[in-house]
Amino acid sequence: MTYAKTSEFTQEQQELARVAKALAHPARVAIIQLLASRQTCISGDIAAELPLSRTTVSQHLQELKAVDLIRGEIEGLTVCYCLNTELLRRVHQQFTGFFVEATSNGACGPDAGCAC
Amino acid sequence: MTYAKTSEFTQEQQELARVAKALAHPARVAIIQLLASRQTCISGDIAAELPLSRTTVSQHLQELKAVDLIRGEIEGLTVCYCLNTELLRRVHQQFTGFFVEATSNGACGPDAGCAC
DNA sequence: ATAGCATGTCGTATATTTGCGTCATACTAG
């Protein structure tokens, strides 16, 4: 994600893109849903639930952790991953703001001089 | 995005990831914000507003178009791009559902047997 | 027809992502 031109955008745009990127893979979406559905914060059980190797799942977990959407605590032999609900709520706000802004102005139409 | 294992996830997870991927670059976020802020559906003016070459911007536009988040109508010499507000609203719902699901269950804590 | 502009497509180089096997580490149990 650290391409040369990436830095020339708004902080807000970069943040949104950053989180979006974290959710840009079905496995990572699935991981978050899994963590949300279980009371216990499972660890390697996640890998067992996904159609991917343990190694690959571990990488996806690291990616989610890098964005701080999830957190991991070493619990003896296993590792306990949890959702960062606080951040998730904040991100939800951010996305909502974006979508509202994008949908508030009625779609451009003939009035604006275009055929859409 | 069409890796081998991608297809073994829920339709819902794939859809969400698909849209998230479309928003996973600051330029594409910026494009949507630009289209939302202007009454007229600008075309190549978009390129002028972004710190990227016209060619690169055109590619980002094609990606957004591929996911149907925006639509383009040839308007004589120029091309008029518009937001697909209908889809945007649907996507907003989808994301909200996801985030609510992820944040409704209180974070796992000592009760669940973990230190998070 | 000719010239000129707006756009998209193509080819190319580089950076990143994805997926997995193998190894190193760390802790638990015997």
Place this chain on the structure above:
DNA sequence: CTAGTATGACGCAAATATACGACATGCTAT
């Protein structure tokens, strides 16, 4: 201490994404 197990780190191959210059196409005037 010796296994045994759960995890992350490392390295590698293949697939994608990113960015851009050069070209092709399609209108609009003149």
